[in-house]
Amino acid sequence: MKLRNSIRIGIDLMGSDTAPEAIYQAVLQLLQDGFPAEIVFFVSQDVSGELDASLEIVPCSQVIQMEDDPLVAVRRKKESSLCQGLKYLKEARIDAFVSAGNTGALLLAAKTTLKTLPGIARPAMLALLPTKKKEVAVLDVGANLTIKPHHIVQFAAMGIAYQKSRGIAKPTVGLLNIGAEAKKGTPQLQEAYLKLDAMNREEKIFAGNIEGKDVFNGTIDVLVTDGFTGNVFLKTAEGLAAFILEQLEQHFIEGSFSHLTHELATLRSRMHYAEYPGAILCGVNGIVVKCHGDSSPQTFLHGIKGALRLVEHGFLEKIKSQLRSDL
Amino acid sequence: MKLRNSIRIGIDLMGSDTAPEAIYQAVLQLLQDGFPAEIVFFVSQDVSGELDASLEIVPCSQVIQMEDDPLVAVRRKKESSLCQGLKYLKEARIDAFVSAGNTGALLLAAKTTLKTLPGIARPAMLALLPTKKKEVAVLDVGANLTIKPHHIVQFAAMGIAYQKSRGIAKPTVGLLNIGAEAKKGTPQLQEAYLKLDAMNREEKIFAGNIEGKDVFNGTIDVLVTDGFTGNVFLKTAEGLAAFILEQLEQHFIEGSFSHLTHELATLRSRMHYAEYPGAILCGVNGIVVKCHGDSSPQTFLHGIKGALRLVEHGFLEKIKSQLRSDL
Numbered sequence A, B: 001m002k003l004r005n006s007i008r009i010g011i012d013l014m015g016s017d018t019a020p021e022a023i024y025q026a027v028l029q030l031l032q033d034g035f036p037a038e039i040v041f042f043v044s045q046d047v048s049g050e051l052d053a054s055l056e057i058v059p060c061s062q063v064i065q066m067e068d069d070p071l072v073a074v075r076r077k078k079e080s081s082l083c084q085g086l087k088y089l090k091e092a093r094i095d096a097f098v099s100a101g102n103t104g105a106l107l108l109a110a111k112t113t114l115k116t117l118p119g120i121a122r123p124a125m126l127a128l129l130p131t132k133k134k135e136v137a138v139l140d141v142g143a144n145l146t147i148k149p150h151h152i153v154q155f156a157a158m159g160i161a162y163q164k165s166r167g168i169a170k171p172t173v174g175l176l177n178i179g180a181e182a183k184k185g186t187p188q189l190q191e192a193y194l195k196l197d198a199m200n201r202e203e204k205i206f207a208g209n210i211e212g213k214d215v216f217n218g219t220i221d222v223l224v225t226d227g228f229t230g231n232v233f234l235k236t237a238e239g240l241a242a243f244i245l246e247q248l249e250q251h252f253i254e255g256s257f258s259h260l261t262h263e264l265a266t267l268r269s270r271m272h273y274a275e276y277p278g279a280i281l282c283g284v285n286g287i288v289v290k291c292h293g294d295s296s297p298q299t300f301l302h303g304i305k306g307a308l309r310l311v312e313h314g315f316l317e318k319i320k321s322q323l324r325s326d327l
Helices: A022-030 A070-076 A081-090 A104-112 A149-165 A185-198 A227-254 A258-271 A297-312 A316-327 B020-032 B070-078 B081-090 B102-115 B149-165 B187-197 B225-252 B258-271 B297-312 B317-325
Strands: A008-012 A039-044 A056-060 A096-099 A126-130 A134-141 A173-176 A206-210 A223-224 A279-282 A285-291 B009-013 B040-045 B058-059 B096-099 B124-129 B135-139 B173-176 B204-212 B221-226 B281-282 B286-291
Touching: A008 A081, A008 A297, A022 A039, A022 A297, A056 A081, A070 A104, A081 A104, A081 A285, A096 A297, A104 A279, A104 A285, A126 A149, A126 A227, A134 A149, A134 A227, A149 A173, A149 A185, A149 A279, A149 A316, A173 A185, A173 A227, A185 A206, A223 B281, A227 B225, A285 A297, A297 A316, B009 B081, B009 B297, B020 B040, B020 B081, B020 B297, B040 B081, B058 B070, B058 B081, B070 B102, B081 B096, B081 B102, B081 B286, B096 B297, B102 B281, B102 B286, B124 B149, B124 B225, B135 B149, B135 B225, B149 B173, B149 B187, B149 B221, B149 B281, B149 B317, B173 B187, B173 B225, B187 B204, B286 B297, B297 B317
Parallel strands: A008 A039, A008 A096, A039 A056, A096 A285, A134 A223, A173 A206, A173 A223, B009 B040, B009 B096, B040 B058, B096 B286, B135 B221, B173 B204, B173 B221
Antiparallel strands: A126 A134, A126 A279, A279 A285, B124 B135, B124 B281, B281 B286
16 A cells, blocks of 8 residues: 555446447546546546546446346456446555446445455445435435344444534434334334433433425434435425425426526426435445446536545544544 | 115225315315215214214214224224225125224225235235326335235236336336445345345336335336335335425425415325325225324315226226236
8 A cells, every 4th residue: 555645536437328438528527627526537448448548447347237136246347347346446546436327336346355344244325315405414315225223323323424424513313114102113122222312321412213205494403314214204205395396396387487496496406316425335445436327427527526525524444543532 | 785886985084184074075065076986984873863864974983093903903893984884885886985084994894894815915005196297106104014025026026017007008116225236224124125036927016115205206006115114114204295295385485485375285285195095994895094183174085086096997907907916
C-alpha cells in the first residue's frame, strides 16, 4: 500500500443499463468542474481504448451482466470490472467503489473480497430518504430478503453510525411495522422490538415501531426493516412520488400554470432518490455505493459525491466504533 | 328473514377514534341529501338516547375498544356494536356493515359469525388505490401477516371478482415483488408466482411480478401480497402522498401561488385514500367495509357509499362465482 494524499474513487462503468460512454462523459465533466478526488475507471477492454489515456483506467476482460446468476458470476468472472474494483478497494488502491451493476453479485463479491465487519453477520443496503424534517436512513433496502431479529439490531447500529457520519449527534431508530404497539407484527418483529428496546440503556435511541405513513414526518433518523419490506418501501415511495408529480405537471400544463415548472422541478429533485447517493452497502470492510441499474449518468455523479462524503467523514471508522460500543 | 325493497346498511358508531356523534351527524346529512339506502345505527346505550328516535337505532350494552385483545373481545363482548352489526348482517337484516373499530376483532368476528366463503382459507382486506390510469385493488392490506402461496391465489380470485363488480371485464393481476423476474423474492413468492401463472390457461390474467414503483403506472387491476407487506405498501403510499402535498402547499404559499389551492385540493382528494371506500373485508359471507380508526366522519360517508355500490353490483355473488371458476 503506497502513501497518497488525495481520495481516490473507483467507478464501475459496466453492467448497468446505462452506456459506459454516457457515465464516462458525465464523470469527465465532474472532474473538469474541479471535483476534489481522483477517479479510477473500471471498464471493459472493448471500451477502454476509446477513453482519454491520461485518466486512470483499469481495462477488464470480463463483464458481469444484470441477468447473470450472482454466485456463478462472482466465481467465474474475477476479471470483471465489478470484481476488479472491489479488489482495488480491498488493496486500498481506491478509497470507495461505485457500481450500478448486478446487485446480488456486488453484495456477494463485496462480502467475499472485503469481508464483513466484526459483529456483522449480514451486510445491508442503506438508502437515504427525504421527509418533512430531517432525512431518514432506511436499511435494509434489498440485501437480505429474510433475516433474524438480531440482524435488525446490527442494521440499527450501522444506520446510527451512518447518521453520525452525517453530523447527527444522537440518531434515533424506528422499526418499520404495521402499528405502534410493541406487540404488533410478526413474532420476529416483536422479538426485534425487544432487542432494539434493550439499546435504550443510557439514552433513548429506539423510538419504537413506526408505520409507513409516519416515516415521512421525520421523527426518526434510522428506519430498520428486512430487505424485502425495505425494498418494497423504497420502490413504492419512488413510484408514488413520480406519479404525484406527473399528475401535478399534467394539471398545471392543462391549467396553464406552466410558470410553475421551476417549482415542480425543485420538488421533483428533492423527492427523486436519484438525487441521493444511491444505496450504501453497509457492513463490509470498505465503502461501496450501489446506484440504480436503470439510472441516468446524473445518478452516478450523486453516487460518486456520496462516496466522497463517506470517505471524508470516516464512515467506515464510525461504523466500526459504533459496532464495538453496541454489540 | 323478511322481504324488503330498499338496501339497508349498518354502521358501527363505536370503537373508532372519531366521536359517535360526529359520524352520526355526517350520516344524517347524507340521508337528508337523499342517500338511496336505509341506515341502521349500532351504538352504545349511553349515546343512543340522544339520537333521533325516528331512525333505526340498535342500542348495544358493550363497546369493543381499539386496545382490546381481539380474541377476548369477540368472546366476551357479544353485545358490542361490532358483534351486533355482524349478527344483523348474518341474519340478512342489513345488506352491508361499515365499521372503523378494532380491525383484529372485526376480522375475527366476521370470520366466526359470517363464515368464510367456500374455497377461502383466509379472508383478506382489499383497498382501492389511484394510479396513472385505472385504479388498482390491493390485497391483502392487513388481515394476514404471514400466508402460504396458495392463499395468494385466493386473494387474486377475490381481487378479480371485486374489479369485475366495478365493471372491468378482464382484470389482470400482479404479484408485489422486488423485481420482475419469476425467480425474484422469497421461495414462498416464487411458488406463488408459479401458482398464479397457472391461472393463465385460456387468457392472460397474471401479469407477473410487479415492483412498488411500477404499481402506480396503472398496468394491472389487482395487486396481491401478504398482509404485512400490503399494509406497509398502503401506509407508505398514504404517508408519502400527504408529505408531498404538504411540501407543495408550503412551496406555493411561500411563492404566493395561493390561487392554486383548488388545484391542490383536487389532487389531494384524488390521492388521499380517505376518498376511497375504506378497506373491504373479502372472503367472508357478507359485505363488510372497514374504515380507518383515526379517520374523519367524511371517510365514513365514503365507506357507506362504497358499501352501497358493493351491494348494488352484487359483489358477494360475483366473488362466489369467481371462486367457483378459479379454485
